[in-house]
Amino acid sequence: MPIIERELFGFKLSSDSAPKVGDSITSFTLATPSSGPYNNLTYTLSFPLPNVYRILLTGPDRPRPPHDNVILTSKPLEFKLTSLDTKACKAIFDFPSTEASDQFDGTGRKRELHLTWSEHLLIYVYEEVGGKKVRILGDLPNRAYALTEHGIMRHWWAEPDNLHLGLGEKAAPLDLSNRSFSMHGSDSAAYDAYNTDPLYKHTPYLISSPKPTEEGQELVSTYAIYHPTNSGGVWDVRREHDDPWGFFKTYRQDWGGLEEWVLVGKGVKEIVRTFAEIVGRPRLVGRDWLGYLASGMGLGETDKPPAQELLSEWPNLCKEHDIPCSAMHLSSGYTVDPKTGNRYVFTMNKDRYPDFKGMVAHFHKSGIKVVPNIKPYALQSHPHYERLHGEDALFYDPIMKGSVVTRIWSSGVGDNEKGSWVDMTSKEGRQWWAEGVKSLIDLGCDGMWDDNNEFYLHDDEFVCKSDMPKSFSSPSTEAGTVGLHGRMINTELMNYVSHTELSKANPERRTYVLTRSGNVGTFKYACSTWSGDNWTSWHNLRGSQAIQLNAGMSLMQSYGSDIGGFGGPLPTPEMFVRWVQLGVTHSRFCIHSFKPDKNDPSGSAATNTPWMYPEVLPIIRETIKWRYEYLPFFNSLMWESHINATPSTAWLGYGEFASDPALYTDEVLSGFDAWLGPGSILVAPALFEGELSRQVYFPKFSAKDTSLYFDLHAPYGKYKAGTKTTVATPLEHFGLFAREGAVIPVGKRYQTVTQKKGPSRTTTDGVDVVLESEGGVVGLDDWRGVKIFPSTERSTYEGRWTEDDGISANPGKTVVSVKYKGGKDEVEVEIKFEEHDFDTLWGKTVAVLLPIGDNRVVKGGKEGVWEGRKVWNVQVKGGN
Known part of the structure; x- marks a missing residue:
């Protein structure tokens, strides 16, 4: 049976509490009359963060959804009312500007939120792009909010070409556009990774990001919509079509009132980081x-x-x-x-x-x-x-x-x-x-x-x-x-x-x-x-x-x-x-x-x-x-x-690579390549039976990016960013390419412990791990190497990595920074301790590994051998 949908109207701004133009306020509230079909519904707009607005729509039989999915506890920010027409029921608000604005967003653009309630509630968000005011997102006119039997239904205007991501754990392919998804979890044993829905998680959080179509194109911001409720529901991502509205996006929440967070930022990376501010960063894994x-x-x-x-x-x-x-x-x-x-x-x-x-x-x-x-x-x-x-x-x-x-x-x-x-x-x-x-x-x-x-x-x-x-x-x-x-x-x-x-x-x-x-x-x-x-x-x-x-x-x-x-x-x-x-x-x-x-x-x-x-x-x-x-x-x-909140395995368009138009083609979007550490290692797996070679595209972060990618497998070739080539994927290995400028710390090729004595060595039942020196198979983490990938054009690169004991609840950590520069005959490397709160077993010596086949000298390094490879041992500066 179809869902019964009652469109909402009749909201009013109380004259007693109406703000004036120019006022800085922390919330803006509309309400329905205490009698009638929509009695005592309250609609409140606020800004929890400089690039996030929150809507709360509740009433006597639509309580705020009970949940513990938000950790952000700070008070709403002040935002400015720049225009108000009470007769036409229209208001315009500036997004709040704070010292943290650029930290969360990264664009520095001015944004406005337009709210109307003359007939139906309606929100549009605009920002200045290239000197013009451009709409980022907006509600579906005359149909934005509706009541269902126990819950709420939302409709948005659907951008025809945006990429849609997120929703937690959803079936392939990567782009979620033109599909519908259930918002609950199920024991989906023996599922089809391309067709089964739902799987096991409940994550009502959808990202919408514009796709560049040409080099150097200035894009509007990315946004995400998050509903913290635990109630079941459905997200329809531009699959439904209904005249006169055309295609649109819909979220149907089965129970309760609406709590909606809308995040706006420069690309997917800033959205993910902002989402983590709201719900909490991932826990540190041992x-x-x-x-x-x-x-x-x-x-x-x-x-x-x-x-x-x-x-x-x-x-x-x-x-x-x-x-x-x-x-x-x-x-x-x-x-x-x-x-x-x-x-x-x-x-x-x-x-x-x-x-x-x-x-x-x-x-x-x-x-x-x-x-x-x-x-x-x-x-x-x-x-x-x-x-x-x-x-x-x-x-x-x-x-x-x-x-x-x-x-x-x-x-x-x-x-x-x-x-x-x-x-x-x-x-x-x-x-x-x-x-x-x-x-x-x-x-x-x-x-x-x-x-x-x-x-x-x-x-x-x-x-x-x-x-x-x-x-x-x-x-x-x-x-x-x-x-x-x-x-x-x-x-x-x-x-x-x-x-x-x-x-x-x-x-x-x-x-x-x-x-x-x-x-x-x-x-x-x-x-x-x-x-x-x-x-x-x-x-x-x-x-x-x-x-x-x-x-x-x-x-x-x-x-x-x-x-x-x-x-x-x-x-x-x-x-x-x-x-x-x-x-x-x-x-x-x-x-x-x-x-x-x-x-x-x-x-x-x-x-x-x-x-x-x-x-x-x-x-x-x-x-x-x-x-x-x-x-x-x-x-x-x-x-x-x-x-x-950076994912270790990341989509190719994550972060600085979002502007590369080639990453949005069907071939790449429906493919299987990914970053291992965004901008560090390109993973190009072989996932078809008998696939002994395959084409690989090497992402670029700008039209002028000519950075090299170093093949980590024989024949150890080099490829330029923005190019495509066929590489070998024999059964012995998959495609793996380090990007020029990467800093990759490495250790021993078997299990190790980070302490001779302490929780890394001794388990909770008081049992000591038997070390290889005592007849066991576990070694000490007392050797550290770093793989670097310099060109010969004396470009300077910087990177860092973090060490800790791997087990403590409140670990001290050591941060190691690496700065290097490539020349024709030698490579200059400087390694420092930025922080040094954990004493590593490898002390203050790091073995520098150049790409296989690179015969340059590391200036100031002492030549050595590890696993049959030449290394250059460098002393780390600073520290205790």
Whole structure:
């Protein structure tokens, strides 16, 4: 059935509170009469930031959506009323000008907001571009705001050629234009990376950015629209067409009043940074979670031999195959009840795991962290179910007058039984979750894997307690419907409790919470996520790259996909290699799968492992070791994400490259290339079967940009920005090109610790990592190199990277700056400590690596050798 839509009109400006032209005000409010079809609706405009305006439209039956998705607490800024016509119901406002204006925006342009309410509410935003006043964005005339049964519908004018990005975790391709998307999360197991919607996240945040069509074109600003609600809804991005309005953009929010934030800035980079000011920057990820993350789903499901016996062989298998490994994900097989075969969270299968704590300590000795899978529901046969039911910790069904009971995944593929989701908005539900998390921490676990947490309750009228922690900003304190509160407030609270318990148990350590689902507020507590239960295919491998890029621009910046595919058939050797090659360039690199093979009782064929195909093991090994070599670079990129909200894996048009028209062609936009560290390394993966060569375009930041790109693989060619060429992509490697001027810190090609003594070396259960000098496989992080890429034209380049211990909750950090200049016969390099609050094991010596084949001398450097390559050891200036 069609949505009933009632257009809004009848708003008035109270003469008693009407501001005068020239006044500086902090809000502008309109209201409807206290009687009539739209009684007591209030519409308020304010400016939380110099480049952000906020609309709040509420009424008696349209309360402000309860949420904790905004961290910005500063008072609204003053803005100026420059024009007011009360008869025509029109007003013009200047965007507020403050010292921070350029910091958030970067354009220095004057902007105006035009508001009319004579017949319908209507907003347009204009700015001066090239001496002319140009419209950036605007509402759809005569149809901008409408009421639905329980919520609000919004319509905007749709720019015909803009690029649309964001919305969190959405199916490929990258450009979201001309498609519709559901605003809620679902357990989308075996999804199609190009067609399935929704996936697992809830992120009502859409970016709209103009496309340059010619060199040197001056563009209007980029903008984004964000609705902090947790309520479900739909974003339609210029797919609908209706005469007389033509094409337009629509957001339909199922429940509650409207809270709308509109962000305006110079390109996507400034929008992402501003969004982080509103909702919070990504959490800093621990260093150990940046290496190869393994999964024991297949191994952990076995009874004969017991799963603990198989899993305990993992460190030995890694050593045997010379594969470094940083963490093991324990799937929920450890919770399987021996009698029923069902999974009961926070219980232990003693037959499979007779000494769970001892197994964790065994992993710790090999430098492998352990993170167990936990799920926020209980089957009716769960031993804790009666407690949860008796303490009123389950959702309430007002029709059936009892706890909500539904079908929930219980055991194998497609298996389900009756059970209940635990209401995390209740104190009792959170207390139960906290006790369960604490029990796993006591067994030595290093983090929590919050899984199966979409809370996909099927009726909006179900009731939740809404008894929130004091730290939450949600205005609702009474029990309310799931429709109004949104399902994923529970996901956020689940992650909140996991994070809080980890922090309480080990306050000196950075918490690690991995979540499958999430709203925007979730990532205040979870520092990592992934694209869920993908299906093994070349098609889905390709689609994973676009999902990765939009997730990063939505502040999910420690993100990846299940390497090799979670469900479906085993990947072919070629597909597995290509997936690993792509995966090592993402901020989260995890090989994870569920591929049961009933003909293999050992379970070894039930999970993707690096050594499952001996014929390609040398390639897999080399690729994983490349990841560890570049681990200092990834660690620094995570700092950049944490401080400046910069995604480590970024769209090619991110930042200074946004003006390159070639990046907006269908060929490039629908392709798979990306930045690893914007402006540092161009990643050009091979994602088609048998693709042994492919064309690559090298982005430029201006018409005059002739910077070089250095091929990091043989034949180590050089290519100019703005050109396109065919490069080799044999199975042994993918396309990887460092941009001229890049500064890439590198380390050892295996796992290392940053301290001889301390939390980096000693785990929470008091177990010391066994070092290679003691017969183990883990080394000390006592060598640092930096790869630089100078031309021969004496251009000067600057860059920096950040070091820390990788584990502390409040780490001291060391920032190393590099300045270099290339000449015909020599390269000048200066390395300094900008900050020096963490004493690195590598001290004050950095090995400078020039591109392979570059025989120039590094002035002042001492010649040496590393991994068979010539290096130039340079002393770092400054420091303690």
